[in-house]
Amino acid sequence: MNARPFHRLAIVAVTALWAGSALAQDTAILSASPRFHPVVAQNGMVSSQEALATLVGVDVLRSGGNAVDAAVAVGFALAVTLPRAGNIGGGGFMIVHDAKTDETIAIDYREMAPAAATEDMFLNEAGDADPLKSRFSGLGVGVPGTVRGLALAHERYGSGALSWADLIAPAVTLARDGFPVSDDLASSLASTWTRAHLGRDGEANRIFYEPTDGPPAAGAIMTRPDLAATLERIAEGGPSAFYEGPVAEAIVAKVNGAGGRMSLEDLAGYEPKVREPVTGTYQGYEIASMPPPSSGGIHLIQILNILEGLPIAESGLNSAKTIHLMAQAMNYAYADRSKYLGDPDFTSVPADWLTSPDYAADIRNGLDQEQATPASEIKPGEAPAGHESPETTHFSVVDGDGNAVSNTYTLNFSYGVGLVADGTGILLNNELDDFSAKKGVPNAYGLIGGEANAVEPLKRPLSSMTPTIVFRDGEVFLVTGSPGGSRIITTVLQIILNTVTHGLDIASATAAPRIHDQWLPDEIRIEQGISPDTIRLLEEMGHEVAVKDAMGSTQSIQVGEDGTLYGAADPRRAGSLAAGY
The missing domain is CATH 3.60.20.40 (Gamma-glutamyltranspeptidase, small (S) subunit)
Known part of the structure; x- marks a missing residue:
């Protein structure tokens, strides 16, 4: 599939919104005089937290893809346009309903602790939980699952009409040619917390602040050339291009340079799981x-x-x-x-x-x-x-044949651990903070955990x-x-x-x-x-x-x-x- 120009996507959006206002009279769903009106369509629908990514998904549906194809394309597009949560350096979960087989399955592509993880790695010398280790150092980075998770979904449940490379192409175009910075992204990058968080890492600072000598203004065109090159590698070489070779080496170097314990074997061995x-x-x-x-x-x-x-x-x-x-x-x-x-x-x-x-x-x-x-x-x-x-961020897709995808994925904190693997454009997660650093000690969201969610090698942290x-x-x-x-x-x-x-x-x-x-x-x-x-x-x-x-x-x-x-x-x-x- 050739990535479509932005004016084509804009026309799709306007058409969809017009249809929503014209057709929103179905009494099976809407009350007589609702205060809020949903968008209405007959053939396919995508809802996501970022407009360009939504339009990428709609374009895939229009081009003959099914709900899973669209979800894969949206997932990669969000890694470009919603960098604080959309990702290829994190992980998540997907529920897929296949209308033809009437099968509903769960795909677990949650991040995983490296083999060298230990139960006490987030404790200080006094034996107390140290949130700086789990939230802001390389120790907090889990082995990413997104790329292999999306690949599994496409391989098993995609339509077959569109290739893996077809579905990554729109994200490559957005990253290489650039996209207008939304008000939301501009505000996020300008916040005091984000500037301090990303400013700790020279690579993150170079990508998000140096091109505009500070936070980009809304409407400015942002390009992500390093990420575009990484996405092209993944498009051409499949998920192995992420989990092996130069990209994997860059991830391991960054994680371990920040105090982590990740190995190339951890990345090469990662597999998503299909669950009931x-x-x-x-x-x-x-x-x-x-x-x-x-x-x-x-x-x-x-x-x-x-x-x-x-x-x-x-x-x-x-x-x-x-x-x-x-x-x-x-x-x-x-x-x-x-x-x-x-x-x-x-x-x-x-x-x-x-x-x-x-x-x-x-x-x-x-x-x-x-x-x-x-x-x-x-x-x-x-x-x-x-x-x-x-x-975190969520997106939903339904196509005209009744196939459906519900997908939630994350880097955990906004922009994850705040580190970018050098030369790749990949923001890394701090998902291992979701483990129980110590029994009875709350995590960043105030949740209490126990032995069932203690840190162990190759274990996946509990999620909500x-x-x-x-x-x-x-x-x-x-x-x-x-x-x-x-x-x-x-x-x-x-x-x-x-x-x-x-x-x-x-x-x-x-x-x-x-x-x-x-x-x-x-x-x-x-x-x-x-x-x-x-x-x-x-x-x-x-x-x-x-x-x-x-x-x-x-x-x-x-x-x-x-x-x-x-x-x-x-x-x-x-x-x-x-x-x-």
């Missing part, structure tokens, strides 16, 4: 989400199981009663997460028990529906004997990423996911509740204010938009309520009963775009 999704039901809908080493799917289904027997439809969207019940259910799930979740190749995760309706009923029966239960009184459940950054597909009567109904660190699970939860329980169209479901409770710290975090009267009622119930920044950046596609596609890019992140044709 975690599945469950909610109000007659079927849920398929990510299994361990993500905690997302298990606890999404666990919380839905608890809530299904509670009167949240009657109490209404974001009422004090509904928020109270949601927060109580969230607390029990996050308490269980702290004890049981980890890499299933290294620890036994009692997934069937955690997602069972019977266990949910036990929690629900002991749940106080009127008053907040202090976090100190909530403990992880007792499993039966014999028995796991906010700067929750790419999810919801089915109605066996057909795709909703494809969604989000960034947000520890808040990913609850963000995805609320998209499902808002559409299924509260009957909102996907645009309104996306825009609704969100809440989050993760057991510790003992507070309900809420976005602006929740009524002060509601906050007062929650406080009278015994909750500590904290109004904080917006949560998540969901990229969602809803499918009407007649097959019409409705897309919604989260307005919380500038530059997001849902588009289709």
